[in-house]
Amino acid sequence: MNVFITGGCGFIGSHLAERLLERGDRVQVLDDLSTGSMQNIAHLVGRPGFSYRIGSALDVPLVTELVDSADVTVHLAAAVGVKLIVEKPVHTIETNVRATEVVLGAAARKQKLVVVASTSEVYGKSTSIPFREDQDLQLGPTSHSRWAYACSKALDEWLALAYLREKGVPVIITRFFNTVGPRQTGQYGMVLPSFAAQALRNEPITVYGSGEQSRCFGHVRDAVEGLLRLMSTPTAIGEVFNIGSTQEVSILGLAEQVRDAAGSRSEIILVPYGEAYAAGFEDMMRRVPDVSKLEGVTGFRPRTSLDVIVRDVVEDQRSRMAAAANGGVPFMSARR
Numbered sequence: 401m402n403v404f405i406t407g408g409c410g411f412i413g414s415h416l417a418e419r420l421l422e423r424g425d426r427v428q429v430l431d432d433l434s435t436g437s438m439q440n441i442a443h444l445v446g447r448p449g450f451s452y453r454i455g456s457a458l459d460v461p462l463v464t465e466l467v468d469s470a471d472v473t474v475h476l477a478a479a480v481g482v483k484l485i486v487e488k489p490v491h492t493i494e495t496n497v498r499a500t501e502v503v504l505g506a507a508a509r510k511q512k513l514v515v516v517a518s519t520s521e522v523y524g525k526s527t528s529i530p531f532r533e534d535q536d537l538q539l540g541p542t543s544h545s546r547w548a549y550a551c552s553k554a555l556d557e558w559l560a561l562a563y564l565r566e567k568g569v570p571v572i573i574t575r576f577f578n579t580v581g582p583r584q585t586g587q588y589g590m591v592l593p594s595f596a597a598q599a600l601r602n603e604p605i606t607v608y609g610s611g612e613q614s615r616c617f618g619h620v621r622d623a624v625e626g627l628l629r630l631m632s633t634p635t636a637i638g639e640v641f642n643i644g645s646t647q648e649v650s651i652l653g654l655a656e657q658v659r660d661a662a663g664s665r666s667e668i669i670l671v672p673y674g675e676a677y678a679a680g681f682e683d684m685m686r687r688v689p690d691v692s693k694l695e696g697v698t699g700f701r702p703r704t705s706l707d708v709i710v711r712d713v714v715e716d717q718r719s720r721m722a723a724a725a726n727g728g729v730p731f732m733s734a735r736r
């Protein structure tokens with residue numbers, strides 16, 4: 401298969417590219433390096449079947465050319481990370497909505513399959529746990545920037561399904577829950593790499609709010625496996641799928657687990673949300689996926705345990721720090 405990945409220098413995109421190459425597919429990636437990085441694909445550059453373009457997913461001629469030349473497009477390019485989203489709401493809305501329009505418009509020319517990456521954020525403040533794909537979404541007010549992300553991704557989903565119904569474009573929608581693993585950076589606010597870096601430096605581990613809020617962290621390897629299986633399942637077309645782990649942990653519990661795994665002396669401190677993000681910031685207390693639809697259609701559900709995930713992330717942060725201390729570029733040598 402020829403697979404085109406938008407956002408292919410990002411965290412999930414680079415893992416997907418790696419897996420596709422391993423199984424003999426050809427991969428083209430497009431990335432504007434806004435949150436993605438060349439380091440993420442450094443180990444893939446030069447491999448047979450791999451090519452990359454640095455450019456924007458809003459560039460219609462470029463995206464059209466790349467969608468046309470592929471069998472499948474996986475659209476991962478998006479503004480991500482709660483911190484970034486709260487700080488740059490215009491960028492978030494414009495990037496997320498326009499890029500998806502461009503990709504779907506290009507795919508409509510030759511009815512090419514598009515996988516549109518969405519997010520568990522679309523469930524918003526819903527408390528009906530576990531979240532099922534067909535349940536109502538419950539977003540907060542427009543005065544809170546956080547919900548702009550959920551809304552922009554929900555619009556992406558509507559747009560994708562509209563392209564299928566009106567123009568016959570085959571689409572699959574994947575709602576990724578908290579996906580973590582090697583190569584994810586804490587720079588955009590993601591909790592696990594941030595905690596791992598703090599623990600390894602013996603700095604205070606910053607738990608926002610009470611720390612009683614919980615999440616389910618899924619390994620990126622499992623997220624990629626789910627995505628690959630969906631891509632080759634005809635009955636997945638026109639459907640929305642949760643992809644994530646169902647092992648729930650409180651953020652305070654996560655901080656303790658990371659501290660233990662890192663052998664750290666860090667203290668764990670509670671930081672009010674208003675200090676961490678902005679006044680009036682709304683968090684959700686729980687977020688757990690129902691993955692029975694994914695399992696029913698593909699026979700697969702993410703199973704990597706939190707122990708393994710935390711260990712992988714701590715080791716990844718450790719090797720990044722060692723590489724940075726040696727003036728080298730993380731991953732290039734470690735991942736070959």
Ligand code: UDP
Nearest residue numbers: 482589590591592594606607608613651683
């Ligand atoms: N969080 C935290 N400390 C941090 C970063 C995040 O306590 O340094 C919390 C955050 O408030 C949320 C949870 O960890 O309750 C997960 O945050 P993340 O941004 O990773 O993902 P989200 O689930 O919010 O999309």
